[in-house]
Amino acid sequence: MNMNKNIKDFKNISFLVKVIVRGLFFFIFPAAYSSAFSGAKYAVSRISSGEPIELNPFVMILIGLLAFTILFGRYFCGFACAFGTYGDVLYEISVRVRKKFKKKPFAFSIESGLWLKYGKYICAVALLALCYFGKESIIGKISPWTVFSRLEALSLPDKGNIIGVFIFLALSILMLFEKRFFCRFLCPMGAIFAIMPVFPPSQLGRNRSRCFGKCKQCINVCPANITITDTTCDENGEADIPEIPIQLGDSSMGECFACGKCVESCPANNIKSVTILKEYKGLMWIVIKGAVLAVLLYFLMF
Amino acid sequence: MKTKIFLISMINLLIIIGAVGLYQAAAVHKADAEKIVALEKKIEKLKSGTGSKADGGGSKGSAYKDGSYEGSAKGFGGNIVVRVTVKNDKIEKIDLVDASKEDGSYLASAKGVINSILDKQSTDVDTVSGATFTSTGIINAVISALEKAAK
Numbered sequence: 354m355n356m357n358k359n360i361k362d363f364k365n366i367s368f369l370v371k372v373i374v375r376g377l378f379f380f381i382f383p384a385a386y387s388s389a390f391s392g393a394k395y396a397v398s399r400i401s402s403g404e405p406i407e408l409n410p411f412v413m414i415l416i417g418l419l420a421f422t423i424l425f426g427r428y429f430c431g432f433a434c435a436f437g438t439y440g441d442v443l444y445e446i447s448v449r450v451r452k453k454f455k456k457k458p459f460a461f462s463i464e465s466g467l468w469l470k471y472g473k474y475i476c477a478v479a480l481l482a483l484c485y486f487g488k489e490s491i492i493g494k495i496s497p498w499t500v501f502s503r504l505e506a507l508s509l510p511d512k513g514n515i516i517g518v519f520i521f522l523a524l525s526i527l528m529l530f531e532k533r534f535f536c537r538f539l540c541p542m543g544a545i546f547a548i549m550p551v552f553p554p555s556q557l558g559r560n561r562s563r564c565f566g567k568c569k570q571c572i573n574v575c576p577a578n579i580t581i582t583d584t585t586c587d588e589n590g591e592a593d594i595p596e597i598p599i600q601l602g603d604s605s606m607g608e609c610f611a612c613g614k615c616v617e618s619c620p621a622n623n624i625k626s627v628t629i630l631k632e633y634k635g636l637m638w639i640v641i642k643g644a645v646l647a648v649l650l651y652f653l654m655f
Numbered sequence: 656m657k658t659k660i661f662l663i664s665m666i667n668l669l670i671i672i673g674a675v676g677l678y679q680a681a682a683v684h685k686a687d688a689e690k691i692v693a694l695e696k697k698i699e700k701l702k703s704g705t706g707s708k709a710d711g712g713g714s715k716g717s718a719y720k721d722g723s724y725e726g727s728a729k730g731f732g733g734n735i736v737v738r739v740t741v742k743n744d745k746i747e748k749i750d751l752v753d754a755s756k757e758d759g760s761y762l763a764s765a766k767g768v769i770n771s772i773l774d775k776q777s778t779d780v781d782t783v784s785g786a787t788f789t790s791t792g793i794i795n796a797v798i799s800a801l802e803k804a805a806k
Contacts, residue, residue, distance in 0.1 A: 388760040391785035396675070398784060405682040406675075410763040411785055489784055506732035506756065550664035553657035584656040606660065654759035 363632060367617075370636050371432070374643045375441075378433040382650050383505045386434045387498045389415045390480075390542045394492070397484040413653045419549055421646055425628055426555045427546050428642050430536060431610035436501060437536050440528040441576075447529040461531050463578045463601050469538040470608060477541035497521035533576045537608065547607035554627035556606060557615065558584030563623045571615035571624060572600055577608040581615065581624055613639070718744055719804040725752060726800025730792025732756030737793060739800040746776055749797060757789050765789035772797055 378385075392415030399406045406412065418429055430437055451457075461469070483491055493499060493514075500510045500521040510518050527534040536543050559571075561583040572578055580602040613629045622631075628638050719741040727736040733756030740748040749769045754762055764786040771780040778798050783790040 384758040384761065388758075388785075391764075395785055399682075400678060403682060403685065405686055406679055409767070410760045414760055493787060502731075502758075506758075508732060548664065548667065550661050550668055553661050556657045556660065558657055582656065582660070607664075654763065 367636055370640065374639060375432055375438045378643070378647070379435050379438050381647070382433065382654070383435045384502055385414065385418070385429075385650055385654075386436055386542055387502065388654075389418045390498075390545075392416070393481065393542075393545060394484045394489065397481045398487070398489060401485040401487065410654065414650070417649050417653045419545070421649060422546050422549045422551070424552050424555065425642050425645075426551045426609060426611035427543075428611045429646065430543060430546060431612040432639065432643060433646055434536075435505065436498065436540075437533065437610075439501065440533055440535055443525060443528045444532050459530050463572070466537065466578050467603060470603065470605075472538040473540050473544040473547070476539050477544035480541050495520060497524055533610070536610070537577050547605070549607070551606070551609075555611070555629070556584075557609060557611075557624055557626045557629060558582055559619075559623045559625070560585040563621055565621050568620060569600065570618050570620060572602045574614040574618045575602075576610060576612060576614070578602045579606065579608055579615075580604045582606055719801065722804065724800040724803040726796045726798065726803065727753075728792050728795030728799055730754060730757050731761065731788035732758070735789070735792040735796050737796040737800060739797055739804065741801075741804050746773060746797075746801075749773065751793070754789075754793075757792075761786040761789045765793055768793050 388411050392409075392411035392413070395409065395411050396406050396415075422429060480492055483489060495516045496514075497517050497520045500514055500517045503510045503514075524535050524539070559581050562585075571581055580600040582604065611629055613631075613635055616624045616626075616629050616635065617631045619631075628642065629635065630638060721742050723738050723740045725736060725738050727734045729735075734753070735751070735757065736753040738748075738750045738752050739746060740750075749772060751766070751769075757765070765783050767783050768780055768790045772778055772794070778794055778801065780794065782794065
């Protein structure tokens with residue numbers, strides 16, 4: 354009984370801490386994600402005109418966020434991105450509503466996610482190609498981010514942005530039904546983050562031979578449906594554990610948002626990294642990484 | 656295993672960084688060479704004695720009254736207010752009085768148009784790509800201030 358109460362207390366505190374961290378980033382750095390991508394767009398358009406790339410604030414934010422991602426993984430996507438937070442809030446609302454009406458959650462299958470994830474690379478390449486060919490003004494017209502940031506600044510979207518408004522509405526509906534739809538399948542900045550190397554102490558990994566039979570808890574709670582890599586064996590090693598079925602799901606850890614949900618929910622305590630932990634230590638790391646990121650963004654922006 | 660994953664993508668990243676670095680070095684070199692050519696042309700022009708007059712009297716006719724003028728225009732989140740100081744028909748200084756509704760990084764980038772306006776002595780300058788709303792706001796605010804300064 355006492356044990357249960359402790360777990361419940363922790364869950365409440367953990368929820369509160371995460372809401373505070375994400376809320377602060379949402380209101381203090383609402384445009385960090387689009388600034389970083391503007392840095393990439395700027396660099397590409399400079400390259401197309403043969404001029405040197407200057408270190409303007411956008412480029413600085415891009416470099417800063419990429420360096421942070423190499424150190425700590427995609428914590429930015431997991432906790433600091435305003436668009437990701439917006440999507441998660443929509444999804445949480447829809448989960449609660451569906452629970453009330455006892456509706457089964459509709460979701461994309463894990464297999465379809467394996468294909469859809471390439472959408473974000475296509476998006477990134479297409480948008481950067483537009484910049485390369487000097488058609489950057491098109492992006493301004495169709496960008497759902499511009500619409501979102503206008504709404505965040507409490508003003509109505511621009512008239513020239515009507516296509517963007519429709520795309521934004523469509524994305525909002527999709528994000529109601531599928532966790533992190535935009536981030537996993539369409540976000541051009543996410544595509545750049547996903548190819549970044551992550552410093553080994555911040556990578557998640559596990560020893561599959563210690564997993565419980567057919568347990569799929571980690572893949573069920575993962576917002577990106579990732580099959581966590583077995584970091585204890587080499588490529589041939591997996592054949593030695595026939596009693597554990599191969600998990601369907603993304604095996605690229607580049608898709609990991611470093612949210613830590615799998616670490617918290619693993620019944621075998623089998624998923625580990627130095628900077629992503631369970632219980633209060635994990636919460637402490639979330640706050641520490643948030644503070645580092647906030648200081649970094651502050652100095653790059655102002 | 657973790658180290659292996661890290662190293663493989665690190666190599667990819669280093670290749671990209673290397674390529675961008677090479678590009679950057681080449682582009683800086685090219686920009687410097689162009690600058691030198693432009694300066695040499697200027698020197699030749701000055702030596703031959705022509706052009707010095709034409710360079711001096713750029714703006715004719717449209718005269719501004721000396722003084723400081725405030726102008727405002729819509730930016731991204733709200734109004735941007737600037738103060739333009741005019742002396743001897745020259746835009747001497749542009750101060751941002753209020754841009755509190757603009758986002759930090761966007762405002763910092765958009766401030767580049769102030770220098771372009773001062774360099775060109777004209778509001779007919781390119782907006783900052785990526786920060787179009789904010790830089791257009793600054794340009795329009797300067798225009799509205801200059802309207803007040805016009806005789």
